Amino acid sequence: MSAESTPPAGGSPAGSERAHPGRRAYGFPRRWWEFLAAHPPPGAATVNRRWRSPLRGPWLTSVFGLVLLVGLPLVFLTGLLDYLAYSPQFGQAFPRDVGWLRLPPFDWPTRPSWLFRLTQGLHVGLGITLIPIVLAKLWSVLPKLFAWPPARSVAQVLERLSLLLLVGGILFEIVTGLLDIQYAYLFGFDFYTAHYFGAWVFVAALVTHVALKLRRMLTGLRSRSLPEELATYRAGTRPEPPDPDELVAALPGPPTMSRRGALALVGGLSALLAALTVGQHFEGPWRRIALLLPRGRQPGAGPTGFPVNRTAAAAGVRAADIGPGWRLTLRAGGRSVTVDRAGLLAMAQHTVTLPIACVEGWSTVQTWTGVRLRDLAALVGADGITAAHVVSLEKAGLFRQATLQANQVLDADSLLALRVNGVDLSLDHGYPARVIVPALPGVHCTKWVARIEFRGRTGG
Amino acid sequence: MGDLAARFRAAYGAPVGHLLLLVGAFAIAGWVALRLAAEPTAGRMLVWFVGAAIAHDFVLFPIYGLADRVLRRALGTYGVPASGPAPLNHIRVPALASGLLFLVYLPGILRLGRPTYLAASGQDQRPFLGRWLLATAVLFLASAVGYALRRWWSRGR
Numbered sequence: 270m271s272a273e274s275t276p277p278a279g280g281s282p283a284g285s286e287r288a289h290p291g292r293r294a295y296g297f298p299r300r301w302w303e304f305l306a307a308h309p310p311p312g313a314a315t316v317n318r319r320w321r322s323p324l325r326g327p328w329l330t331s332v333f334g335l336v337l338l339v340g341l342p343l344v345f346l347t348g349l350l351d352y353l354a355y356s357p358q359f360g361q362a363f364p365r366d367v368g369w370l371r372l373p374p375f376d377w378p379t380r381p382s383w384l385f386r387l388t389q390g391l392h393v394g395l396g397i398t399l400i401p402i403v404l405a406k407l408w409s410v411l412p413k414l415f416a417w418p419p420a421r422s423v424a425q426v427l428e429r430l431s432l433l434l435l436v437g438g439i440l441f442e443i444v445t446g447l448l449d450i451q452y453a454y455l456f457g458f459d460f461y462t463a464h465y466f467g468a469w470v471f472v473a474a475l476v477t478h479v480a481l482k483l484r485r486m487l488t489g490l491r492s493r494s495l496p497e498e499l500a501t502y503r504a505g506t507r508p509e510p511p512d513p514d515e516l517v518a519a520l521p522g523p524p525t526m527s528r529r530g531a532l533a534l535v536g537g538l539s540a541l542l543a544a545l546t547v548g549q550h551f552e553g554p555w556r557r558i559a560l561l562l563p564r565g566r567q568p569g570a571g572p573t574g575f576p577v578n579r580t581a582a583a584a585g586v587r588a589a590d591i592g593p594g595w596r597l598t599l600r601a602g603g604r605s606v607t608v609d610r611a612g613l614l615a616m617a618q619h620t621v622t623l624p625i626a627c628v629e630g631w632s633t634v635q636t637w638t639g640v641r642l643r644d645l646a647a648l649v650g651a652d653g654i655t656a657a658h659v660v661s662l663e664k665a666g667l668f669r670q671a672t673l674q675a676n677q678v679l680d681a682d683s684l685l686a687l688r689v690n691g692v693d694l695s696l697d698h699g700y701p702a703r704v705i706v707p708a709l710p711g712v713h714c715t716k717w718v719a720r721i722e723f724r725g726r727t728g729g
Numbered sequence: 730m731g732d733l734a735a736r737f738r739a740a741y742g743a744p745v746g747h748l749l750l751l752v753g754a755f756a757i758a759g760w761v762a763l764r765l766a767a768e769p770t771a772g773r774m775l776v777w778f779v780g781a782a783i784a785h786d787f788v789l790f791p792i793y794g795l796a797d798r799v800l801r802r803a804l805g806t807y808g809v810p811a812s813g814p815a816p817l818n819h820i821r822v823p824a825l826a827s828g829l830l831f832l833v834y835l836p837g838i839l840r841l842g843r844p845t846y847l848a849a850s851g852q853d854q855r856p857f858l859g860r861w862l863l864a865t866a867v868l869f870l871a872s873a874v875g876y877a878l879r880r881w882w883s884r885g886r
Contacts, residue, residue: 526815
């Protein structure tokens, strides 16, 4: 019944050929392509007739495409910013060696203090929110995968290969990202390496795809009016007219859903995922909104009941290491000073309320009390500081040490924290002392600090 | 010159710019592949990269497509009445939402990567399966209530 309502111009193959000259032309070697087209595998025609949704068409695909065109570059850029937040100049951003894909060097700022919270939160949150749009976009173009002939020219073969990079790329990034934030390293390769290089492969394919399809997308968007679609119910829903890309079904079935319904469904699924993700940044009971994510749960009650990223047990920090015998060693220019916890508590104490944000896309704001890092530098006579190397009691692990930039050492809010929310740090939060620096990635806010070495121009 | 461009276009199937763009994309992908080839896990990365596309196109899509077809058959014309709300969509929407939640939060629901999870958070993943089931129940219930309301509304008019 729906077929009758389509405009007659595109009704027959001959008509569509006239409407889009050159569309059916074969490239070199022409005979091979014609042979391929004339010999479809069994079932190809049946598959082609099976695509019945009257919603598929250039307009719907373009709407999803536009959302992704705005959203995915943001996810990519915030991902790169997160990489930069790890100070690659000290060789502590992973993957370490990225060759030509090195980013321009710059010192990650300490202001605004919520900077990393924002970039990381956007990267993970927006990435998750876009999943339904990616799936909907793939659904809208899926018939093309099974179209016969698969190509009519070398150009089409190459373009289809690039689509493998595009589709494989985005799905690879989504899957590795989702597994990482939920700590399920099923893939057995290094997450950082895979996610970083995978992103570049995807973006290269995306730039190509956008360059080739941007005009199609704009034409598609202009082909229907959004307000009209949003006012059209199921009963009034008609298929789009046949298009050169053959996204519109050859034999569309009766509509089971309006376009506005489909958009509301996809948008609603995105909103659902966004809602279940954003809770990871809230405090108190609101955190529970992140119903299905690790950081939707408060590990405990009281002033130290906020989430951790690595437990003391996992870090191999033993009670003996942090008992009364614990000493902090400060070094600079060949000098060395050791201080015990009482000594640190006797120094000028500062209290700051700062967010701590983790690469898994969660954060928490707490009130920390401790000694300014720059006061510790002064204690050991460090001058002209260029960096500080902080080492933990942890025996192993990528993040048992971190190097801080000069601006991160000298910021008035950068502390070696001894207390949090008015009580001593708990063991899991880094007792006896931990680093807290504004806008610094959580894993670089080293816990269970044993040694700080200030490096500077003068004897550092 | 124009003749040469036209001949290239006819033989290749697209203008020269098309080829340049694609060569650019393949150059970057090829460079990355060469760079990663030395990694002992390079093969796994390739499998997951290509596998992700294959799993979507030839496993996930056929599964949800088939499920939708079965659902439509089962409901028949009752699923999509000529007027009023469609019961079909009031099953489709919560089912899709539940399926999506399962896919996205699968590691927690199926308790994958337990040791890493414990080391990172000091917790276990026990609550997630129950929460997902609860979310699914709430989604279906909300959809059923929505259907009842819409039906009542469309009859009232």
